[in-house]
Amino acid sequence: MPSWSHTAVHPRKPRADAVLSLIGNTPLVPLYFEAEDATILAKCEFLNPSGSVKDRLAKHVIVDAEQRGLLKPDSIILECSSGNTGIALSMIGATMGYRVTILMSASASEERRKLIRQLGADLILFDSSGRYQTGIEMSREMAAKDLRYFLPRQFENPRNVEDHEHGTGLEILRQVGKPIDAFIHGFGTGGTLAGCGKAIKRRWPEAKIYAMEPAEQALLAGECPCCHFIEGVADGFIPPLLRDAPIDGHIEVKSIEAMTMTRRLHREFGLLVGTSSGANIVAALQTAAKLGPKATIVTLLCDRAERYFSTALFDLTGSEHRA
């Protein structure tokens, strides 16, 4: 019998409940944009304990794997991540007592690397020129050689979608409490967009589900992978989890527009969020311009600004005064 298939479920360390209880049930706030005369309902995923929407996936996949007996005390959680999933899994590993190894593109920001190491996980950087597939293939090879590795497989694991469908999506429906006209979100693995889209469509079939894409890499529009500055989304391929997602269309946002809007969120709203949150808001405001000021439009603020200190987002931080 392979060492994976044992059925003994070992008890989770009670200390894990503290962090696990903080994941999800994030607030949804209305943001009124005066110049555009539009209100966007923004779900504050950056308030999850490790600072991003990815805490949900990390919690769901690891708790589920533990309950199904797929994790043993000596298991090592191994995942390829552009940062946020890596940080989230490192946090879950720290609190639940599992070793974690993260494969991350060498181009990911320094802050992400530091957080992963600070949480006690091992980090392996891979050359970003081969894009994400390099890391995914590396993780498969490592797992084939060492059975201690457990792969959450965020890019293909249906539990990723499931969790957003029954978690994030239902939270949105409950918090909005009336028909939703449009839901807009970017995609990395596609789990959030597919899961929330399914939940919203089931309740409000008329709702439009739009994928936000970096204009420099509009894959759904049939363009080729190219560089963009909206970290966390568009990893160079259309993820398999988007295959049966109920998507009505896509909205392209330029990296510069995303960064400008993110700074607006910092300065006009005091919301310290990352670039993809700004991109989501740009796309949501474009939708509001089409659907009118009364439309109910929902999007997500995905992660925190602290993750971008060393990136272009903080290059133009404006006036500093010295006495």
Ligand SMILES: Cc1ncc(COP(=O)(O)O)c(C=O)c1O
């Ligand atoms: C920073 C960040 N993390 C995660 C996600 C969502 O990722 P996924 O498609 O993997 O659910 C997004 C999507 O916009 C994002 O911007």
